[in-house]
Amino acid sequence: MEEEKKFTHLSELGEFGLIQELTKGLKTKQESTFLGVGDDAAIIDNANKLTVVSTDLLVEGVHFDLMYVPLKHLGYKAIVVNLSDIYAMNAQPKQVTVSLALSSKYTLEAIQELYAGIEKACEYYGVDLIGGDTTSSLKGMTISVTAIGQGEKDKVVKRDTAKVGDYICVSGDLGAAYLGLQILEREKQVYLENPGIIPSLDGHTYIVGRQLKPEARKDVIQVLQEIEVKPSAMIDISDGLSSELLHICHASGVGCEIHERDIPIHPEASEQALEFSIPPTTCALSGGEDYELLFTINKEDFQKVDAIPGITVIGEIVDKEKGCKLLTPDEKSYDLIAQGWNALLNKDVE
């Protein structure tokens, strides 16, 4: 009985009690945050810049599995995936709203863990949490985050402005987050079949870390600004390189050629892919959740960009008629195909 006392059920608190608990220590940092949580709406003083808005919905059982995702990591990641979209516009995130639908299985302490992750991400990226909605759900948890950023008219970068002859660049490395997920799923199965065995993630720290605690590439946006390079088009890689590159090409009315050998893949990811008998390139092309930046640059900017550590040129924008191609080391050419969310839909159980 005393054990139970440690947890506070949400039904004891109600919506307003929960909101008060979660937001009581909240301080705003952004000058533009005129009014934060606590009224019908939050207010942003925008001082004549562009407001950039992005939103994402995360659903328990679809986007995350609490058997292996710690709530604090989940909160952190929920913020990061939205900020990534704002950086991908070459803008600076300033505020976020967080809405939660929660079933009665969650306790205050569990939601405080989630919030600790949310606040940690807000702290790290310097954004203010300014509002949201908290409600009940019949089953599981749904998290909806909206990020609001500021950009300047001549600096914001869209996805429909890539030009023939531009180089195609990516930040970081690709495919690791997908492989981290496969490891977590495998260890979950092992655990479910033999609850006595403690799952081991030894030797997988990089790829598991990429899955559980991704970061948005704020640093890349900053460096590009410092070297005065404005990408001609940009997008963040959430659904795999193929899907994102096809978005840029379709929106810009161009084609592309990328070189398989130039796609950056971490050694631990390559090794794990081969162990799973998946070509590492497939993980990079279709894996998703890397939250790296994919962007195109004018050829004139090549020297400057090439000097940045962690940025790789992987190909070139070509005429639309040439299609969107992957060139292999043995000079074969394959059409890029978008995978991604379709696969998810098939997992639907209702």
Added chain:
Amino acid sequence: MEEEKKFTHLSELGEFGLIQELTKGLKTKQESTFLGVGDDAAIIDNANKLTVVSTDLLVEGVHFDLMYVPLKHLGYKAIVVNLSDIYAMNAQPKQVTVSLALSSKYTLEAIQELYAGIEKACEYYGVDLIGGDTTSSLKGMTISVTAIGQGEKDKVVKRDTAKVGDYICVSGDLGAAYLGLQILEREKQVYLENPGIIPSLDGHTYIVGRQLKPEARKDVIQVLQEIEVKPSAMIDISDGLSSELLHICHASGVGCEIHERDIPIHPEASEQALEFSIPPTTCALSGGEDYELLFTINKEDFQKVDAIPGITVIGEIVDKEKGCKLLTPDEKSYDLIAQGWNALLNKDVE
């Protein structure tokens, strides 16, 4: 077999196919909409006004029951409840984002119905749909809407600025939406027990309409502007009069006295309440979902506000020490108590 051909399963379309279907006819109307759907984020040109942001999460089985809520009405209402929050700041809504989590039981045609309602509301209120997220859910539908509006620094009205001596006003009438829901629930039970019987909503058109197709009080904000009255505090009534009035009083550090006989209740609502053996006042105080505006005004503005049809003065802001009271016609005094969402949490089935 041919019957089945009429519907398109979402798994055939995938996320991008669905987004394309839903947004293909979308046009923007607001001058401030710099970039709408189709990139990592939408862009708003804010011309140095305040940006006002509000967000709501609607969960199937908690906030709506598709057995009696037509999808088109649901889409309409999902927008309206958010715009209501923006108007309650004395601001003008300009843009909305809409995120959907959908289980595989939904077809494209069903989601198009939902979207038809969303677009109708956007059309009527003159706001632009600028983005969102579309994903799968394991069970049912979740809708997350974020509304973005513009306000002017000297005109935005918060909830923490009511002053002792101010009059308390409400727009329209209260309690009807709650009673409409009770009628719909009753007819659902009748139908479930006797599927042969066609539920009848005769004689309940007003209260059922208030539940299924609420409107945000854009007109009230406009009239207040025309007569040059700025409320001293304002909130929209989504959780019942008691709960909202307590929000204003707690935030402003004041008390209140409202007169039971002055609370506006529609005759059809009164009649239905009595038939259910609930005091009509209880429905107004705790019913919720009316989406009317509750605001306080300086006494000097009384003549001007009293001349507006459909605005009722129901009481006065008093010293904090006097508490928050309801005065009955027989001169008794009761403490106002917030109900609302707590009741919802108890409905949780997991």
